[in-house]
Amino acid sequence: MSGPNTDYDPVEVTPLKADQVEAMREAALAAIADAADLDALKQVRLDHNGDRSPLALANREIGALPPQARKEAGQRVGQARGAINQALAARQAVLEAEHEQRMLAEETVDVSLPTTRRRRGSRHPLTLQSELIADLFVAMGYEVAEGPVVEAEWLNFDALNLGPDHPARTMQDTFWTEPAEDHVVLRTQTSPVQARTMLTRKPPIYVVCPGRVFRTDEYDATHSPMFHQVEGLVVDEGITMAHLKGTLDHFASQLFGDGITTRFRPSYFPFTEPSAEVDVRCFVCRGVDSASCRTCRGEGWIEWGGCGVVNPRVLIACGVDPEVYSGFAFGMGIDRSFMFRHGLEDLRPLFEGDVRFSSAFGTEI
Amino acid sequence: MKAPLSWILDHIDVPAGTTTEHITDRLTLTGLKLEAIESPGRDITGPLVIGRVLTMEAEPQKNGKTINWCTVDVGDANGTGEPQGIVCGAHNFKPGDLVVTVLPGGVLPGGFEIGARKTYGHLSAGMICSSRELGLGDDHDGIIVLPADAGTPGQDVRPVLGLDEETIELEINPDRAYALSIRGIAREVLVSVEGASGFRDPALRDTPPADDLGHPVVVEDAEGCPVFVARRVSGFDPSAPTPDFMVRRITAAGMRPISLAVDVTNYVMLETGRPIHGYDADKVRGALVVRRARDGERLTTLDGTERRLDPGDLVVCDDSGIIGLGGVMGGETTEISGSTTSVLVEAAHWDAVSMYRTGRRHKITSEAGKRNERGVDPTICEAAADRVVELLVEHGGATAEPGVTVVGTPPAQPVVEVAGDLAARVSGMPITEERSVECLRAVGCEVTGSGTLSVTPPPWRPDLTDAQDFSEEVIRLVGYDRVPSVLPTPPSGRGLTRAQQLRRRVGRTLAGEGFVEVVSFPFVGASDLDALGLPADDPRRDVLELTNPLSAEAGSMTTTLLPGVLRAAGKNVGHGNADVALFETGTVTLPRHAGPAAILPVDRRPTAEELAALDAALPAQPLHLAVVAAGDASSGGWWGEARPVSWADAVEAVRSVTDALGLDVTAAAAEVAPWHPGRCAELSVDGEVVGHAGELHPTVCQAFGLPKRSVAAEVDLDLLISRAVHLRQAPAFSSYPVAKEDVALVVDAAVPAADVEAALREGAGELLESIRLFDVYTGDQVGEGKKSLAYALRFRAPDRTLKEGEAATARDAAVALAAQQTGAVQRA
């Protein structure tokens, strides 16, 4: 290394000659361009831009130049180093991008692999059906009423105008509990909830009561000792059969599709007078060319439930003044509605707990 | 009720061209629902004619059978007028007989097509038919031989055999007992089918006046038997056959022909609705007495059953004692038999409630009982008895004895006041008072007055007692199909209750956790409780028993949901689905043994006290939640190993529910069936036990067909929901830096981790933000009977950055308290 040139002698410093600096710069740029990967570039950086690189060494010689020459040489070296730094940065970015691309390519997975690592749960379709029905009525302003399934005989029968010797009691094969003198039954209908509602609320009453009910039916494809019903009860001033019809038509269209209506046929229920069987228009064939329809078995209509105008005797037993109020009530099988809505012909899968059944319905129906 | 159409049309005229379907459609819409239209010949098509056997040659066959090669005159029915050659295997006929012949092209029931075919060396062109081949019965006695006057060869045989006779089957509701008769159905046709007219009431006939010459009858219980009519015939020919029309009609109506005398009583019952009883008059000793049975009395009824009678039963006696269960079933001693020549005919009106009770008590269901317990027209006893006498005379060669016994008079019909606009108010249709009166008269009511109508129902309608009953009659005739569709306007509702919303939330949460909901029957038996391993004194063994369960093995209401979900899980495993996770929510029944639920009056609202007592008498029925999981909690695959379910999954399932409800649940060791004694957690919320969770006892797994280490939980969901946090407060949290400290503590293996954590929390003080157990270690490094618990503690102050060493001091305090309370030693 040359010492500081303090005498302003016009000394020649070879490495600082313009052509020399230019050659160093060219060599560096060429090496940068040639660097194939980040490791090579790192070496190039050391070789051409490090402390011991030719340009760094040349830079140290600047002090040996006479003062008037230092500026020029400094600029020359500085420009060369600037160009090299720029090229290094550019090359670094290119190589990094290439590297990342390569890495991402290497990390490619088979996204078609199964991702079923967790169990899928589901809710029971009858729960979903009950909730759906409850929601339809809640949307109309009804509330959902509830009551016990092990029920007082009086509430299940007597209060509903089914006296102890009423022939209709034989229509409903009742599970009785021990001891018999306790007068406790498994409710045969959700109607006791209606009685309970009238006994505990003042009209206007607009409620639906979905729930489990029991009959002593042997378990087979179409009968079950336990099934689900939804009943509705309205008690208000001026309620008529027309309101009942309007409500059930609305219910039918909500559950089975636009334009689906109901048909009333005279029937008998002690709880109501007049009473009607309610048929719902077959939502598959809509009553057109029904002959081959499996859903309604050629009838064009599907038996859906029972309904009627609340018998004034029931109002009296439940403390509602029949001179002021009238009401209607209806009841449908939830299981039955589910069965024909979803094309289930044998009800037993509903109660067998096979996950393959419930899972098919997920968490909404 | 099955009613032959021709029988109905004997009593009512419908406009020409009215189809059966139109009649049944109309009946359905006015309340007699069509179940089926049947006709015996429905499945027969093509030529089915009368044939006269001209010749028959018996030809023995190699197979041992003998066939008859016949020529049969079928008139012009075969198009040629030539005799038809037919092979017949039956032998119960002779040349000259009239037989039923189906010609080629005919189709018999079962789609059996008839053609001309080579058989036994002849071309057999048709078939001579038996009852069975025509679908008319199971008669094996050979082919049908028609009476000599049945008709001429070639004539269609259908009318002769009644093959085209249609029978309509109607569903009869309990309030329309009158329609359990041709009389009642014809009357319904009159009011339902437009243009129907000329109703001929089979119960409207001139009957001989009552006198003292008839069989003596004493009615001691006029309430139970308001009317008793007795008539008598003698010289009856017990071998006289029942006429074909009667056999056909009785059969079509679903009853079995027995003998002329019995068939006549059934025929008249079907026609008029009034059950009749016939006694062999020669076996009756002295006066008939109607009374209630005395305790301990016995009677062997017609069906051969000896019955111990109840003081509520109405009986008919003679000098020999009880000879019949009035209105329900006769006795053996006076039964009509094949040698009966004198018949004592009883047509009596019985108290419906008494009939119902007796029928239930003795488990007798009969056509007579069905009518008597629903209510029969009390005014037609004389007419019905007279009709029986008439038919016995006409078809049985009998002579009507003089003497008509009539005891009692039909009860008077009530007069009911009905508002003239009631039907309009009830139906929402503009029904005028005039129209109402018209409809009421059409169904047989007498109506007087206006504004408020005084209505007397007809005697065959005991169901019409209340004003509203009459509105139904009006509305059904006006037409249920005309009721307009109008939506009422409810007041604004309050939506689902909070409990209802939370129950849905619980279901969704568990479904989200991978559990599948099931619904089980709530019936349980001792064997199920044994399978759970419940000790004898377990409160869950205190079950509410059913009086009439479907199966004795599941004869009670369950106190726990576990048997249901475990059975369902076992079934899934049995179906090859080894990894299964189920949940069920449902009420359980916990008896309170609080005495009877009173039968309250119905003519007023019960008092608040009465209602409270009623509820108190019922068992408690809390809503429970049960979960079960078996096999793998998460399956193995390309991502790694499967994770089998563990006791912790059961606790976690409950925790997912309590989280959803905003509750903290704590677990403590418990020994409760059906769980593994060392792997059962008693779960509590705010110190109150809400249920249990853990691994099932191996024996229980085996009993329910579940793999070992299956897990389950059951909690009182009502209790959880009642404690659910309603309004959650917004949290405050610090944005100052966190300081983390880890500690590893060695404790005796028996010390619950929850206790250690509680001590650490308390000792760490207010700066502790969270604590997490991140490792549990047992092994050589901590020594026999010990375990190491490693906790990550996070400290943070709400209002400042912690000073150097502050967190460490808090940690040391935490460790010190843990050491003091649980004997924990910090691991070096």
Ligand SMILES: [Zn+2]
């Ligand atoms: Zn259809």
